[in-house]
Amino acid sequence: MNTRAFERHGIDHLSASSxxxxxxxxALWIMERLLGRRLPASIxxxxxxxxxxxxxxxxxxPRLPVEDCIDRAEREFARETALSGDPRREDERKxxxxxxxxxxxxxxxxxxxxxxxxxxxxxxxxxxxPIVGFIDWRFSxxxxxxxxxxxxxxxxxxxxxxxRQGAVYASAHGNFGMRxxxxxxxxxxxxxxxxxxxxxxxxxxxxHLAALRVIxxxxxxxxxxxxxxxxxxxxxxxxxDSFWWSEPAARAAGREVFGF
Amino acid sequence: MPLHIGGxxxxxxxxxxNAKSDKWxxxxxxxxxxEIPRPTFxxxxxxxxxxxxxxxxxxxxxxxxxxxxxxxxQQPDPAYKRGFVVMAFSQKFFGGAVEFSSASIHLSxxxxxxxxxxxxxxxxxxxRGKVPVVACTGSDAMKDKFGTNYRPRLEIVKWADRPxxxxxxxxxxxxxIGRTGAPAPSPQAAAHVPPPAAKAAASDxxxxxEF
Numbered sequence: 001m002n003t004r005a006f007e008r009h010g011i012d013h014l015s016a017s018s019x020x021x022x023x024x025x026x027a028l029w030i031m032e033r034l035l036g037r038r039l040p041a042s043i044x045x046x047x048x049x050x051x052x053x054x055x056x057x058x059x060x061x062p063r064l065p066v067e068d069c070i071d072r073a074e075r076e077f078a079r080e081t082a083l084s085g086d087p088r089r090e091d092e093r094k095x096x097x098x099x100x101x102x103x104x105x106x107x108x109x110x111x112x113x114x115x116x117x118x119x120x121x122x123x124x125x126x127x128x129x130p131i132v133g134f135i136d137w138r139f140s141x142x143x144x145x146x147x148x149x150x151x152x153x154x155x156x157x158x159x160x161x162x163x164r165q166g167a168v169y170a171s172a173h174g175n176f177g178m179r180x181x182x183x184x185x186x187x188x189x190x191x192x193x194x195x196x197x198x199x200x201x202x203x204x205x206x207x208h209l210a211a212l213r214v215i216x217x218x219x220x221x222x223x224x225x226x227x228x229x230x231x232x233x234x235x236x237x238x239x240x241d242s243f244w245w246s247e248p249a250a251r252a253a254g255r256e257v258f259g260f
Numbered sequence: 261m262p263l264h265i266g267g268x269x270x271x272x273x274x275x276x277x278n279a280k281s282d283k284w285x286x287x288x289x290x291x292x293x294x295e296i297p298r299p300t301f302x303x304x305x306x307x308x309x310x311x312x313x314x315x316x317x318x319x320x321x322x323x324x325x326x327x328x329x330x331x332x333x334q335q336p337d338p339a340y341k342r343g344f345v346v347m348a349f350s351q352k353f354f355g356g357a358v359e360f361s362s363a364s365i366h367l368s369x370x371x372x373x374x375x376x377x378x379x380x381x382x383x384x385x386x387x388r389g390k391v392p393v394v395a396c397t398g399s400d401a402m403k404d405k406f407g408t409n410y411r412p413r414l415e416i417v418k419w420a421d422r423p424x425x426x427x428x429x430x431x432x433x434x435x436x437i438g439r440t441g442a443p444a445p446s447p448q449a450a451a452h453v454p455p456p457a458a459k460a461a462a463s464d465x466x467x468x469x470e471f
Contacts, residue, residue, distance in 0.1 A: 109455035109456075110455050110456060139456070142388070142456040143388020143389060144388070156449040174388070174422060193452070196452045197452055197453050197454075197455070198450040198452070198453065199453045202306060203330065206328070206430065210434070
């Protein structure tokens with residue numbers, strides 16, 4: 001592949017989330033990553049970040065009362081979304097306590113993590129730029145990396161998008177186990193669990209790394225078509241019906257970039 | 261990008277076990293087999309691959325690797341037999357990292373049992389991130405229709421940090437991976453894994469979107 005394609009567009013690294021976005025909705029990738037029209041974090045992303053913040057406080061200090069962790073998470077959410085006009089803001093804020101409480105009940109059993117938001121970097125064959133990521137928590141005592149996902153429903157399995165993210169983390173950590181903890185804001189009526197944890201297999205890791213490589217190579221070939229981001233944007237059509245464009249600000253920016 | 265045609269002029273270092281003679285060999289300086297004592301070595305079982313192998317006297321082996329350990333590639337021809345390929349490392353016995361591959365039924369059985377032990381032990385906290393050290397401590401004579409062959413006794417004796425000479429990578433090239441004969445199994449629901457301390461499809465993407 002043209003090894004300078006990324007360089008010519010100022011891209012010195014990739015990430016699983018960037019490659020997931022390219023695979024799922026290339027038009028949004030172009031708008032955000034190539035044209036620099038970054039959108040503010042969605043209310044859903046903000047709640048995930050706030051919950052993770054509160055849970056981390058509780059993990060790193062096992063004696064910290066859960067209510068204190070909740071309070072700090074709610075304040076973090078308020079700070080992150082201070083300028084958001086999203087009507088879901090108050091609903092999401094109310095549920096933060098449940099997510100933090102449930103996640104701490106599960107993850108405090110893992111002990112105290114020895115790394116948080118630790119940067120990892122891997123290389124994929126023939127991809128000229130590294131793939132970087134930031135793990136949620138590493139529990140070296142158990143040889144585990146754990147990533148927390150806030151959700152309303154338990155997924156039946158680790159999604160491909162999450163699997164690719166986990167494959168990067170796991171690949172950077174030898175044969176550490178890679179787990180995803182899916183937390184709901186409250187137990188279900190029939191299923192009383194509030195958190196379920198899935199672990200990736202070695203085959204999962206290999207499969208997702210292979211997929212990441214193919215996706216990155218595809219992106220490299222696309223970028224090699226032109227040095228002009230606007231010209232590249234003219235080659236792709238967005239799907240505004242997709243949930244990727246559900247934020248009004250995203251659709252407005254998309255109309256400006258793609259002309260409809 | 262190089263063209264993968266023609267002769268490379270190099271042969272990958274290897275270690276092999278001759279089940280007929282119960283002897284271990286590495287590639288000698290003259291390019292031929294050089295016998296070595298029963299070795300102790302690091303074995304990268306995390307990255308072991310299985311598949312269909314055709315070993316022919318005086319010819320380079322041909323192989324079609326399974327896409328994953330639980331999905332078997334289509335057998336290219338009845339002459340191909342089930343086998344494995346894995347990287348091993350020992351400066352003392354092998355002179356570095358070497359490929360260990362075989363379609364011997366007795367050696368494969370030994371490796372299968374070794375892998376089961378690896379799976380059991382690799383989950384222990386103290387073994388995470390490490391590679392098993394395997395010792396060949398002897399052999400058992402196995403009588404079958406081909407006469408007497410030997411099954412090496414392979415044991416995980418300890419776990420060690422992964423050396424730089426043994427990268428955490430697949431021992432095979434992507435181009436060697438075959439297609440499965442059967443359709444891929446449908447995704448199954450994952451199972452919850454308990455915390456270590458215990459000792460013991462979205463219709464509305466927004467609802468299953470996690471951050």
